Amino acid sequence: MEDDMSMVLYVVGVLAVVVGVAVSIALHEVGHLLPAKRFGVRVTQYMVGFGPTVWSRRRGETEYGVKAVPLGGYIRMIGMFPPRRGTPAGMVSAGSSNPIASLVESARAESLEELRPGDEHRTFYSLKVWQKLVVMLGGPVMNLVLATVLLAVVAVGFGAVQTTTTIGTVSECIVPVGAPTGTGCSADDEPAPAAAAGIRPGDRVLSVDGVPATSWADVQTAIRAAAGQDLRLVVEREGQERTLVAEPSRTQIVAFDDAGQPVVQEDGSYATVEGGFLGVSPTQDLVRQPVTVVPGQVADAVVGTARVLFRLPQYMVGVADAAFGGGERDPEGPISVVGVGRFAGEIASFEDPSGLVGVEERAASILQVVAGLNIALFVFNLIPLLPLDGGHVAGALLEGVRKAWARARSLPDPGPVDVAKALPLAYAVALLLLGTSVVLIYADLVNPVRLVG
Template structure:
């Protein structure tokens, strides 16, 4: 496929995936709202001018021009001002902030029709409010779970297997270049001396089964200086060879198997057993039981990014306007996500090892990561995010529980309208961040392919 055509196809696939994710997020709000009897006047994907809409029953369904989110409009999001009868608007105020709050409250109450008094959002119980507001983020989490299940257990993930790909002929210094050749003075590698060959599958080392490459590495490291049996499968039959892994300087690795870097950028080393084999990497389907761990890791990683978002945004601003380097682990906009998908779809692969199957799996993994980000980000307890409404409902529940415990009158719904100035401020900040991220992803993007 032509490079430009493949890139465009990847971007379009991601655009569709994002649109579906947004639409389903709003479905997560819409279904329980209607189930609990709240009148929903609008269900919209996007913001700004309406491109298309159709009314079904009492709800207008549509698509808007700016695909950066979506919303459902429920009547009675804000309760009447305390002391004001339901359906009535409070008096005007000379305070501009108070006037802004009352204007928003008035616009919310204008939608009430006779008989709607029991169909408002503010009139719901706390548990029902929580179900509605958590419905959207939970929907994104479910999408991520489904996508990761398809990727991990359907397509499989690149995994280091126990099959031997290469056998070193000699032992080279740990800092030797990748293309270094063996010299007559270099000692023979233990694997070559033992008769190991490419294609052998390592079954056990020193009598300890090695079902994974991590297990192989662990046994090799522990066997330095000792003669051990190495049981392998070769051409359908099992063989037992004897090898003596030497004790040498090897690259230190963390608990995830990644090289440990020193402060100067070099790799840390440790003294451990060395055999002289490297594994075959293959795409291996993982059991369904591995999916929860994958999802948990994704959520924890995303929480870390969100917690450091102000710090990351400083770096993004410097990269966008000062030419600095982008942090590859930092946030990106929808433009950046689209570029990722385009790069994956158009990746050149002369060896033919990254085919359509691998490209689809990678794009689905990117979309899963985006849905995890939507889940985490929307739970931030600030309006206008879903987490802000969740926080308001929890505060309402706390107040009502306290009142019941002390035999006090029901305090009624929490007046979320009072937090609107904060919501507008947060919205401005989020919009500013989105603009900076989009600009950075255009002029100085993070590239998956370097």
């Protein structure tokens, strides 16, 4: 019965991410669609997904629909590529015996074939430079906005997991630093000061030696500084305040840095210092954050994602070795949408004996996964290569530079940049991305990165 429930929760987690991916893609394309229509470009299609059309409906001059494979989407604008110089708008240039040139001209013809009389000024290539930038950046920016909203919901609505001033566990004896996990107490072991003082799990520390305990760091600092001295703690238990006196033992304890993180030595062990030991540990809970933390979270996520993309070739060597050679997956490396789905399934179905991971924690984690996916879409689409949005952005920026140079030199307007000439490279990039996706998906099926175990 428990296995059945676990499987149900796993499927729910996966479906939640599938819906999140579909919504993210749909909104990405809306980010392109709205400004394109606002600037007068005729948009003939708005599609979520690729492959055969599952459903579609025409409203006005645009066909809206859903396709069978929900791993992407697109809008179809007329005149994405300008006619070749010397060829009037709406006219298709003659073919070429050169296969690459023929490929370019074929794509150009397809881009112009939907032009109707009067559409000459409703094409994408006829837009001003700043309008092209708005249209092409609209999709990635929509993903960034969605990620920011999701992270804000998590931070402000759910909160971040933080230690509280409530006692989670009380040690029965003093266990030496570095002792194996699960080491029990024997009759010869010295009782832990907290147990001897009557401190219990669930007690909320209100003050230590008269100083209010606003965070667990306050409690921890006071304990460490009071080795061999009486420590007066005021705790709340079952709605009543109680005063307890404990004497922290002087022993070797784990050293922490200024950021509150354990100091790890070169051999992987924790550094130790002499200090007070009481034998208590805090509970963890979701603590709501101010909205001011969100910009920093978004910036950190963008920088982290950019670093992964920058090192993608290096990471893919490890992914290929893990997929085909049985090597270990780098938990910090890239994963496919399949891996993202597995993460969500594991989060939703994770069995937590302590009971600390509840519905809120799981929901917050899945929202963070979807937010991270949108950050990845934002950063990835800014790569200045066709067929990505960044390729068209780069073309528009180059056009702006050329026009500014021509104006400064009183030269004729050079016209739009012919991004169609970059199509051979675009097809090569598309094949490379397809191959990378296939390897990642295969690796996530046969040797996935796991959150648990």
